[in-house]
Amino acid sequence: MEEILELLASGKMTVREAAKLLRINAVKEIGEVARLDTGRWNRRGVPEVIFAEGKDRKYLAKLALEMVTEEGIALVSRLQAEDMMAIEDALPGEEFVCEYNERAKMAIIRKKDHEISLKGKIGIITAGTSDIRAAEEAKVVASAMGCEVLTSYDLGVAGIHRLFEPLKMMIEAEVAVVIVAAGMEGALPSVVASLVDIPVIGLPTSVGYGAGGKGLSALLSMLQSCAGGIAVVNIDNGIGAGILAGLIARKAGR
Amino acid sequence: MEEILELLASGKMTVREAAKLLRINAVKEIGEVARLDTGRWNRRGVPEVIFAEGKDRKYLAKLALEMVTEEGIALVSRLQAEDMMAIEDALPGEEFVCEYNERAKMAIIRKKDHEISLKGKIGIITAGTSDIRAAEEAKVVASAMGCEVLTSYDLGVAGIHRLFEPLKMMIEAEVAVVIVAAGMEGALPSVVASLVDIPVIGLPTSVGYGAGGKGLSALLSMLQSCAGGIAVVNIDNGIGAGILAGLIARKAGR
Amino acid sequence: MEEILELLASGKMTVREAAKLLRINAVKEIGEVARLDTGRWNRRGVPEVIFAEGKDRKYLAKLALEMVTEEGIALVSRLQAEDMMAIEDALPGEEFVCEYNERAKMAIIRKKDHEISLKGKIGIITAGTSDIRAAEEAKVVASAMGCEVLTSYDLGVAGIHRLFEPLKMMIEAEVAVVIVAAGMEGALPSVVASLVDIPVIGLPTSVGYGAGGKGLSALLSMLQSCAGGIAVVNIDNGIGAGILAGLIARKAGR
């Protein structure tokens, strides 16, 4: 940089040339440091997740292979069971282990020697059975981040008494955070947050029709909740809820 | 009508004239029957409510006097205390009784000899203190329709245990319907409906800011409620909730 | 609870242990009471309704069998005729009676000895033929709750005169409540409420396209109605309207 300025000062370079060179220079240096940073990205311990919807099988298999080779683990979400085959066929079986979580519609692909050390506990609760897909997404991701995951599904608001037993179990297990998935009016996270002193992640799901349907009412209810201690991820974003829960649990589990 | 058709048939009238006369005729007859109907409107026993916002004092006083003279009772909503005076001054005191419900911001004006026979019981519950204005609107209207009104305010969702005592009291009193007013996430009507077999009218209030604020989230939650047995009126529409509750209670109270 | 506090007082337990135990304890006790409450849920007399959309046939059959065994009656909504077979096949025919309401797309499954005593009357009106599915949902549910249901469909706003005969019939029958289903501009509930002193439940349906389509305009019109005495359920929510009407009619019918 000094070089350029000297050339400029000595008149060997016009101002416009210098400005252009300086601009290129600055960007280049940032680029270099940023490249060093690639390693850090992996150290974050957050597995990247491949969103399968709208991608063709070959491309998915290629992406998955690249990712599992480099990071030891690859997750694929919104994946149909029949597309799973294509991915499995593309992998050299002796090196990798493939799992398919039917309820989450997710694939988990690991190098055989990939190990995840357990680092925290989270709880996941759903209001209904239709919320389970999102909940399982969260479970798969948090598990891949090394969390022990306790689940209890279909607790409903209509039958609030079904909520107490699993909540007790989660308190005893000392989970660091509870993900509560709910559609329709989305009241369950509020109820949970009013009963426990554990952070709650609201996971609205696209259940419900008519006004406020497709998760809108659930999302707004969680944002409006008068019970403190709730934060929300987007509708059906089980992946996001899982990553956040994983990060919280790891901090607590250290 | 036959007359017109005969004139037409005998060629004494053109088709266009006949059509015009017939059209006028039909509308006139409907008009006549409709006029007979005026009496029925009063018999409905639903007091009309004057919405004061945006009307000037003189006009309000005039409207109220007309209405109370004709129907024996007049209600004025969204009325500031200072505007109440104007109305009171405009009424011949020896004939009429004026009341002002500070919390509902409503005036109740009655002929001295106007009597309301008690015809049913309703309960009104609010989630917070900010919901009370709407709740009291409902109370004023239902009372004017002859209902006994039991209220219990500020029960919150955050402290769900505060809900049981008043609910028990309302069940024992055999109320025909419960109005539940709530803003923010509006979960209280769902909780109530899941605990009792009494019809619930959800009354969303414009409490809450940000996304889903001003009653939107409350309204949508009540519409999306998975607990059956809830219907909703518009945001802050205590008047509507009160009329509906009054009609239900009167049917049940007969 | 006292036990824990004594252990704490005598130093045999740390504060943190005690707090944890107390928290578990409180939740456990609530849980126990809540369990007693299971019976109450059934006594509410509101049949739970299985939402069939998106569930597979086997799972539906299993759910229905469980529910009918336990409660004597099971309702399944949004059920295609062809899926009805699967449910019927799964039931031991000699014990249960199956009905399928084509227009409501609902199944009603009863133990042969399940009896519903009649407890009230409701009326159901629709503006058009496209509103009938939602109206029939309401009818099925209210019937299962023991209500006698009077219906009159396709009365339209365009031909308002078609409305009078059925309304007269419902007044004579002394129905406790009228459900009015309408899509598009949703004006019919307002018209009905302005003519009768019977509580009106507005049931907006997802009829109509363009701005305000899919039931939005109908819903908003009912919420904005200047005729008092209307409450609304969500768009297409015939189930909710039926439950609410059933609860109202039973109160009145006692």
Next chain:
Amino acid sequence: MEEILELLASGKMTVREAAKLLRINAVKEIGEVARLDTGRWNRRGVPEVIFAEGKDRKYLAKLALEMVTEEGIALVSRLQAEDMMAIEDALPGEEFVCEYNERAKMAIIRKKDHEISLKGKIGIITAGTSDIRAAEEAKVVASAMGCEVLTSYDLGVAGIHRLFEPLKMMIEAEVAVVIVAAGMEGALPSVVASLVDIPVIGLPTSVGYGAGGKGLSALLSMLQSCAGGIAVVNIDNGIGAGILAGLIARKAGR
């Protein structure tokens, strides 16, 4: 134009220069024709309306004077009574006549010799008293276009029988079009359109609060109306409704 092309052909002009000249040329010619068109604009017989809100008094007076001088008439809308004075003071009184329509909040300023020949009839109806401002705006504009205007305000939906008498009167007067102003649920235009064979212009007003309030529900209802023969202008746009009605009535009145 040919000139330019010749210069280009003969090499006396570069392509770039020619292109630029051609472009300028084309726009200039359009401009010239367009200028001829100015006269036509006035012949349209639609008075321009000055929107007063947010403009200061001096500027308003200047605009009004210019317009009345050029076109013989000037209308000013959304004008407070106190701002009217400023305009009147700015006009040489002997030449111009000023009127202020309190209910429309509009000023009508005419040259003394400005004459409007009567060319058609329109009817205007409002559902409530709060809809009158918008209705009067329409009346002022249509009157200035030479229409005879029949009005009937505050007919309500709640008391539908009040509608028949004025409708009969308008049919007898053979109005070419009816403007129906309504807020809240906005059902009145549908009711009118189902009773008469006169074109209906729906004029939604910003009356109503909560969901669908400020005219939204009224607008959507009119757009969704199942009674054919309704078109809508924007919420509170009395000016637009008046112009359209004036154009229709003039065609019919010729």
Next chain:
Amino acid sequence: MEEILELLASGKMTVREAAKLLRINAVKEIGEVARLDTGRWNRRGVPEVIFAEGKDRKYLAKLALEMVTEEGIALVSRLQAEDMMAIEDALPGEEFVCEYNERAKMAIIRKKDHEISLKGKIGIITAGTSDIRAAEEAKVVASAMGCEVLTSYDLGVAGIHRLFEPLKMMIEAEVAVVIVAAGMEGALPSVVASLVDIPVIGLPTSVGYGAGGKGLSALLSMLQSCAGGIAVVNIDNGIGAGILAGLIARKAGR
């Protein structure tokens, strides 16, 4: 009615019985007058239009046959060509004439002796080719009401010069009203209204994607238009535009 009141006065009837009878009575009388009104509905000269979408072929054929028998003409909209056959097969060919307008996706079915006398002229313009379906709907309906319809499609805003020729032709023909169909930004109706003194009906179409797509931007632009003299029907509502235009043209054509 007097009868009832006398029975009441003489004590032969309780107040409750009398009230009930009076209520039934009033409704009955309205009903009777309303029935007289059936004839008027037909005289309105607005053909009812059967919306085919979502109805099965048999039901459509039945509806169409009933309507054409009673009113001499029947229109069916949103009808696929292949469903047209079913309708034609159901009609006794010697009595009825069937036409299918491919571009409007509408069927026009007439009794052989059904005559429509011409009563006015309207113009229809579209911005693009995708707007033609809605435009043709309007044309079919207005034609069935006896209007002569002049059309000019695909004039675009992008090539505004294409607009002048057809507008000139419509002015010369003295059309009473112009329907302007446009999607996307929906600017064409504003441009037309600024050029002519003919009433304009804006017909927004569901053309366009992204923000403001599916007709929303077109609808709002037409509502916001600063060129006076435009009213709007709902998105894609060619039927409504046609009826309104027909009513306007008939008034003018008399």
Next chain:
Amino acid sequence: MEEILELLASGKMTVREAAKLLRINAVKEIGEVARLDTGRWNRRGVPEVIFAEGKDRKYLAKLALEMVTEEGIALVSRLQAEDMMAIEDALPGEEFVCEYNERAKMAIIRKKDHEISLKGKIGIITAGTSDIRAAEEAKVVASAMGCEVLTSYDLGVAGIHRLFEPLKMMIEAEVAVVIVAAGMEGALPSVVASLVDIPVIGLPTSVGYGAGGKGLSALLSMLQSCAGGIAVVNIDNGIGAGILAGLIARKAGR
């Protein structure tokens, strides 16, 4: 309960009486357990926050005194400096300490002997200066829950380089969670989440005008973030963000 059933069995009670008693009974028992629960609510360590907007000074002072007496600490939000006086005057000075956080517009009132043991660390970052009010709300609440709070305000996205220093400081301090407040496009939380492995709470603020203004775009951006590990609270809901951060930090800090 058994008692009731025996009376029923022996015929000394009707079914209806028994059902009513059982219902009352169940609710009463739940009520009793719930009351035991009151203590737990306080143990949650989440201070309740009084929302001052729209409440009068006297009522605020009364509420605050009650709360601080019972719980040792009271927080009041959205409080104007001048209203603070009223609260301070109402408190016996020798017992209580009052603080007013000008930037958060919050009051913190403590018993003199009220102690908060430090239990965790959180970081708070804002994009601009207008986001500070919400950020400080979070700080006040988290501090009251015993958290050490590190803040760094006005880091902007426009000058992304300003972000690195404070982030480094927070990583070194091992904060358990970072709250990132941002208005307008709300991109900062995404940027932070992509750089660190600390859970991020997005706090959208109502900064920005036009489309997506008042926090809407910020909220949606945070929900849509492709960087995992973000959850959101409602627009301007610093209180909620603070409670959640406090709960997370306490878990981690144990």
Next chain:
Amino acid sequence: MEEILELLASGKMTVREAAKLLRINAVKEIGEVARLDTGRWNRRGVPEVIFAEGKDRKYLAKLALEMVTEEGIALVSRLQAEDMMAIEDALPGEEFVCEYNERAKMAIIRKKDHEISLKGKIGIITAGTSDIRAAEEAKVVASAMGCEVLTSYDLGVAGIHRLFEPLKMMIEAEVAVVIVAAGMEGALPSVVASLVDIPVIGLPTSVGYGAGGKGLSALLSMLQSCAGGIAVVNIDNGIGAGILAGLIARKAGR
């Protein structure tokens, strides 16, 4: 025009006839000038783009042939590969060259002798792989306008360091403008605009689900961006972005 006025003056024509003639006259003249303008449209150098969605193959082929014959080049967007065949078959191969850009889903059809002189440089960047279709649309259009296009796809916000290298390359190449395509939270255009002094066109894409999905959040973020120097086209409107970039680059490239 003078002619008409003279006839009017001499009484040989009525006012009404004259007005009509004048009106026709004015429109005719404008029309004539406008016709001259057709050439100008082509000179603009912006290729028209045929939107294929919803058009049938034959019609597409016809349109394309017309356009390529007249303008030398034709672009077809949203075209499936299989529909490309139909177009190619319809063209006389010896005269035209057809290309299909698979990623853009666009066809480029040129006369063999059609030449485009290079006139500027633009850069295109995408956040993810799903944004490439829109980006390639822009590339195809800008290329057809004679621009050299530099692209760099899938730079993500999550891995911001991947951004520096391509940005440096674009600065060095002195592009006149950068199109930045992004879905979900749409933050990339802001980041780019904060790093460079090149104009940025934000191209939001319909990537993302839930609240703010389908491009809404991306669009709003770009509109709300606090980094100056960004303008936006509609969601997925690669065509529009390409035209604008082409116009900017040509100006700069002169």
Next chain:
Amino acid sequence: MEEILELLASGKMTVREAAKLLRINAVKEIGEVARLDTGRWNRRGVPEVIFAEGKDRKYLAKLALEMVTEEGIALVSRLQAEDMMAIEDALPGEEFVCEYNERAKMAIIRKKDHEISLKGKIGIITAGTSDIRAAEEAKVVASAMGCEVLTSYDLGVAGIHRLFEPLKMMIEAEVAVVIVAAGMEGALPSVVASLVDIPVIGLPTSVGYGAGGKGLSALLSMLQSCAGGIAVVNIDNGIGAGILAGLIARKAGR
């Protein structure tokens, strides 16, 4: 970095310590490069603009002084004339020049020796007078960036002929870009873009009431425009339009 890894390899550091150090290290390095970047930010030649709304006078004066001292120029937007004084008083008059643009509500403060070299030309057009504030904001910013700005205000769509003269003038002046400000239906940018081959920046303004009011319809129309070559900034965002235009003009002006 290698150092840390060696310490780790030799066992002198635990993995956790190393990870933490590496993370701090990476962020530190990025921070250092970023700092070098500060200079570049200024070189961008885009003046930062202080948004005055909601900031108090003292703070504004302080911010402005800082900025003008450092960058030679400071712009303040949304500034009331009376607040301008406060800023002027705070500046040492002999060093700085203050200007206030009344129509833009902006202050421009310059060091006496601050020079801006002219680097390009832009045009600004408005549809109405209410759009001028936003237009002048753009003018102030672009001028401060060294652009010559040609303006022509109040051209309207209603009187499209007023548009040609100024457009011709701008073409002749060879402006690099035209900003077109419009509220209500926002059609003007489309019209301009269809007439010229200059890039158009649409600047929607918050003019208009009712549905689509406050700039929404204008924004959507510009996004939906079928005339290519338009990009949009947010409603009323004159600043953003000015910066973008400035960047484009400078590129072209080089």
